[in-house]
Amino acid sequence: MSYDVLILGGGPAGMSAALNVRARGRSALVVSNPLEENPLWKAEKVDNHLGMPAQSGAEMLANLRRHAEDAGVVFQTGRVISAMALDDTWYVSIGAEMENAKALVLASGVQRGKKFPGEEEYLGRGVSYCATCDGMLYRGKSVAVIGYTDSARHEADFLSSIGCSVTYFEKPKTCLIEGGASVERVTVNGETLECECVFLLRPAMAPTDIFPGLAVEGSFVKVDRKMATNIPGLFAAGDCTGGPLQVSKAIGEGLIAGQSAAAYVAKK
Numbered sequence: 001m002s003y004d005v006l007i008l009g010g011g012p013a014g015m016s017a018a019l020n021v022r023a024r025g026r027s028a029l030v031v032s033n034p035l036e037e038n039p040l041w042k043a044e045k046v047d048n049h050l051g052m053p054a055q056s057g058a059e060m061l062a063n064l065r066r067h068a069e070d071a072g073v074v075f076q077t078g079r080v081i082s083a084m085a086l087d088d089t090w091y092v093s094i095g096a097e098m099e100n101a102k103a104l105v106l107a108s109g110v111q112r113g114k115k116f117p118g119e120e121e122y123l124g125r126g127v128s129y130c131a132t133c134d135g136m137l138y139r140g141k142s143v144a145v146i147g148y149t150d151s152a153r154h155e156a157d158f159l160s161s162i163g164c165s166v167t168y169f170e171k172p173k174t175c176l177i178e179g180g181a182s183v184e185r186v187t188v189n190g191e192t193l194e195c196e197c198v199f200l201l202r203p204a205m206a207p208t209d210i211f212p213g214l215a216v217e218g219s220f221v222k223v224d225r226k227m228a229t230n231i232p233g234l235f236a237a238g239d240c241t242g243g244p245l246q247v248s249k250a251i252g253e254g255l256i257a258g259q260s261a262a263a264y265v266a267k268k
């Protein structure tokens with residue numbers, strides 16, 4: 001299905017952007033990991049967002065989601081792997097599925113943790129971020145899954161179900177990926193496994209992995225006052241644009257990004 005604006009990330013910034021796209025009469029799709037995997041979910045008490053005192057992170061997220069859904073925002077659970085603009089339309093891969101939209105808002109939060117040695121080098125040659133996309137290539141073969149979320153366990157189960165021999169590692173401290181022309185082994189926390197693929201299933205991906213050419217400052221996305229990035233039709237909001245890494249700032253930037261994306265669509 002085609003949407004006016006697709007929002008990547010269903011935290012406070014993404015939901016605020018989506019609500020404000022709907023307020024401008026445009027359709028909005030939010031693609032995100034499950035709500036319980038949002039980092040704010042674990043906050044015992046959020047006390048510095050005006051008008052919503054003493055809520056737990058989970059309560060706050062559930063309230064934001066209800067508000068957005070009531071306004072007609074569509075939610076899809078999944079992980080965005082890549083995005084490509086072609087003839088004024090964005091094509092976004094969500095696992096093995098595809099959605100398209102006229103504009104995008106990136107609201108993916110912060111990526112916690114650095115890339116592992118060998119990850120960049122072997123990406124596409126035995127390093128994958130998506131089990132459902134690349135799993136079939138490794139049927140009958142030994143693969144490692146480095147999982148960070150409950151959904152990663154489901155992806156590992158999927159790999160087993162199609163005949164991969166899966167070794168699952170949870171949130172490792174160290175990981176070294178090695179091989180020749182393609183991956184041959186991975187060493188996780190000192191334990192070496194011969195394998196042909198390492199699936200790295202993190203909750204978030206680096207924005208520059210999804211959008212090659214995206215301008216960044218350090219690990220944060222560069223935006224102007226309209227929350228526009230250097231890529232036409234791509235806006236950004238929330239923690240991914242830099243500090244303060246706080247709910248109120250994320251919601252405020254989401255509003256601007258949503259309005260800017262809707263205005264961009266209106267001009268098309």
Ligand SMILES: Cc1cc2nc3c(=O)[nH]c(=O)nc-3n(C[C@H](O)[C@H](O)[C@H](O)COP(=O)(O)OP(=O)(O)OC[C@H]3O[C@@H](n4cnc5c(N)ncnc54)[C@H](O)[C@@H]3O)c2cc1C
Nearest residue numbers: 009011012013032033043079080109204238239245246247
């Ligand atoms: C324990 C804890 C307590 C906190 N307490 C407070 C507090 O008291 N007050 C306060 O103001 N702030 C607090 N924060 C910070 C607050 O959670 C963040 O500032 C806020 O959630 C940022 O919103 P966001 O929408 O930019 O990003 P996020 O809330 O991080 O949302 C981004 C979402 O996008 C998803 N995502 C990322 N990449 C992809 C992808 N490729 N495909 C699909 N989904 C993707 C992520 O999994 C995540 O669910 C706390 C944070 C933590 C971790």
